[in-house]
Amino acid sequence: METVRLTVAQATIRFLVNQHVERDGVTQRFFAGAFGIFGHGNVAGIGQALLQNEIDPIPDGGSIPYVMPRNEQGMVHAATSYAKAKNRLQTMVCTSSIGPGALNMVTGAAVATTNRLPVLLLPSDQFATRIPDPVLQQVENSQTLDTSVNDAFRPVSVFFDRINRPEQLVPSLMQAMRALTDPADTGAVTIAMPQDVQAEAYDFPASAFAERVWHVRRTPPDVAALDRALTLIRAAKRPLVIAGGGVTYSDASEALRAFATATGVPVADTHAGKGAMNFDSPQSVGGVGSTGAASANHLAEDADLIIGIGTRYSDFTTASRSQFKNPTVQFLNINIKPFDAVKNGAEMMVADAREALTALANALADWHVSDEYAKKIAEERVAWAKVTDACYKTRHHPVPAQTEVFGALNDMMGDKDVLINAAGSMPGDLQALWRARTPDQYHVEYAFSAMGYEIPAAMGVKMALPESEVVAIVGDGTYQMLPMELATIVQERLKVIIVLLQNHGFASIGGLSAAVGSQRFGTRYRMGGGSHTGDGEFVPVDIAKNAESWGLTVLKVTTIDEFKDAFRSAQAAPRAMMIYIETSPDGPNPPSSSWWDVPVSQVSRIESTTSAYTAYEAAKREQRWY
Structure with a gap:
């Protein structure tokens, strides 16, 4: 049997390069690229293999382009959004170092699995030999030596494995591909890779690295x-x-x-x-x-x-x-x-x-x-068209309502342009109001609704659909959670438009808090030392200047007419832009026609809570099991 001597990491990349997917007669490479943040866990393993693949592409497969992100959670969001834009027929690889780097990917894995979207995660792990033990960034479990932080990926992955011996690699990668390309069982796939095993050499069968096409089935109805x-x-x-x-x-x-x-x-x-x-x-x-x-x-x-x-x-x-x-x-x-x-x-x-x-x-x-x-x-x-028109065309003072911004975007974006959002009150307004003309146009992640998704998702979607105008709507709350992929967007020269709606706090949860009698507690960005329910002095965070420091050009506007002019300028620009506008956290928003079950405290000394519980009891009577 012909063999080829490779490290486990080199064999992994060589295998991934040669995986293709086919549906309806169209075949394409399944892995479009790799995101990686390196540390002692993977710099000499997967990192070295990606370097070797870049400077000396695999003769029988080519290379997997590498992109350098800034945050492990962000890179998984980017990979997930890429897979969504490609209708699950292509995705990205994500590799991290051990410990905190690996755990940063868990939220992203949950987003992918909840949304039924394929991503491949290669978190590094502790030494399989356990000779350096505990290794830097290792969390020890006094009940067993066979557990690492990577076991946290198990409940958020559709397939999980750990490669403790080189012989385990190829069967594990085959199962990974089976899960990634299965329309009924796809999501995050995690293969934990101990750092010593990554660098270990082994004589792999050459046949394992032959080009393979995975056929995505179309199951007819019985x-x-x-x-x-x-x-x-x-x-x-x-x-x-x-x-x-x-x-x-x-x-x-x-x-x-x-x-x-x-x-x-x-x-x-x-x-x-x-x-x-x-x-x-x-x-x-x-x-x-x-x-x-x-x-x-x-x-x-x-x-x-x-x-x-x-x-x-x-x-x-x-x-x-x-x-x-x-x-x-x-x-x-x-x-x-x-x-x-x-x-x-x-x-x-x-x-x-x-x-x-x-x-x-x-x-x-x-x-x-x-x-x-x-x-x-x-x-x-x-x-409902009349309600939508009213929300889109209202002129709220002293600052615009976010629904006015949505109306302007809905009018100005093309059929193949992509709107991205994920968290806060915006998904609710968008689901009720957005007039989508194509499946491409509306990209709202509301299965896991991860705050911080929008900016890395803009990066992933633009990589997947380079000819589309990609517009991410971001609130000030979600921006402050995960803005760092703006640096990657600039580094990769990706033209995206970030629309930043500043409403000085968590507007969505503020509204929910008020509805359940909790008086918007802990949802306003106000200076400390006073009430957490009041309207004190704003926290002096300047998001526009922060975005400029990442390398973006920022256009600050105050009215919808100015917003429209700025959007036209951003469309014409060759590089990433941000449009910054203050909006009202109080609407007006589309009128509610339904309910959501958020339990309210049954007893309280606060009158607003007791009133909310009375309303909750009445609404709950409409609930039924099927």
Whole structure:
């Protein structure tokens, strides 16, 4: 058997270079590049292998480009956003040193797994030999010597392994690729690599490094499951589709639009599914759930059949199980992942979204919703369009509302441009109001809703879609958590636009705090020494100057007209730009048409809390299990 002598780290990179993925006849390299922050755990292992790959590319595979990030969590966010922009058909590798560097990636791993997006994490680990023990940055466990901090990755990874011997590497990498390319089981994959093993040489079989193509399956619906689904749909008087991220990842948007147009069934969307149905379609009724549009929520309340396609039914989508009020409502779930398909006691169709929608549309060529229901759909669309226009066009004083900024962006961004957001009150306003025309345009991470996601995500999306204008909307709270990838954006000459909304605190949690009787406690950026609920002197943090120090050009504006002019300038600029604008934390925001379960203290000496609990008890009566 022909062998090749490589270190474990060199073998890892050589293997990854030669992995490809194919779907619908299109084949491409699966790993587009590698992010890495180096320390004593990986500088002489994976770091050396990436260096060797860069200066002496692998003859039978080429190279994996390396990008130098600034923060381990940030680089995983960038890799996750890259995979999302590529519909899970391409991703990035992330490597870190041991200890704190590795643990910094855990939040990013949770984001990837919760969103069902593939990323490969290679955290370094303690010595497999245990001779230097404890090594620098090692956390010791007095119960066992067989645990390291990397075991924290287990609950947030779809596959986890630790390479304690060179012989373990290739089987582990094969399982990693299986998980990464499985549409039903993808997410963060973690292979922990002890630092001594990374540098250990071994005679690997040369055949392990041959080019391999992983074929992403399109599972057709089972014939019996299709028949059951057709029976449910034909019997329904008020069906409603909820389109989730699986529609986009399956490239099923056209199939969804064809199905909805042919049958007249209205389509509501989750954050991950927004844009799969173009907003101007007569069947598009907007976001559903706790932060959804009244147009979708009113239809969801009366629906007798919910058709969930590629959705995992988060508590925001179901309004904490209070959204679907029809006592005889039934669920039909179309999902490639059985774990999600079974939710809400649904009739299950375990299938690829595009294949299922195509089969349903063909079989329902003679069926359409009633004229009465079609009229109701049209009325709800018209009513919500008026609400959206009012939120977008309001002129709030003394500073604009954030919804005015969203309206300006919605008008000025192109169909293939990408809007990015993840945390705070903004995702709620965006789900209710944003008029998405394409699946590419709306990139809001609201499965894990990680503060700090937006800036590294802008980097990842721009790397994935270099021809698109990438716009990240960032609040001052999330900016202060993870701004450092701005330096990488500048270093890599990536043209992105950062829209910074300054409202001096955590506006979203402030509003939630007020709603549950906690008086916005601990949510305002005010000088210390006084009340944590008052409106004291602002903390003198100058985010605009901070962004300039990272290398960005910053345009400070105060009005929406100035914002529009600045955005045009940013569009025309060849480099990364920030537009800084102060906005009101108090809205106006789209009116709520649903609920979210956040428990309120049952007893309190504070009157605002006792009043909030009375309201909570009343709302909870609408909740039901399925």
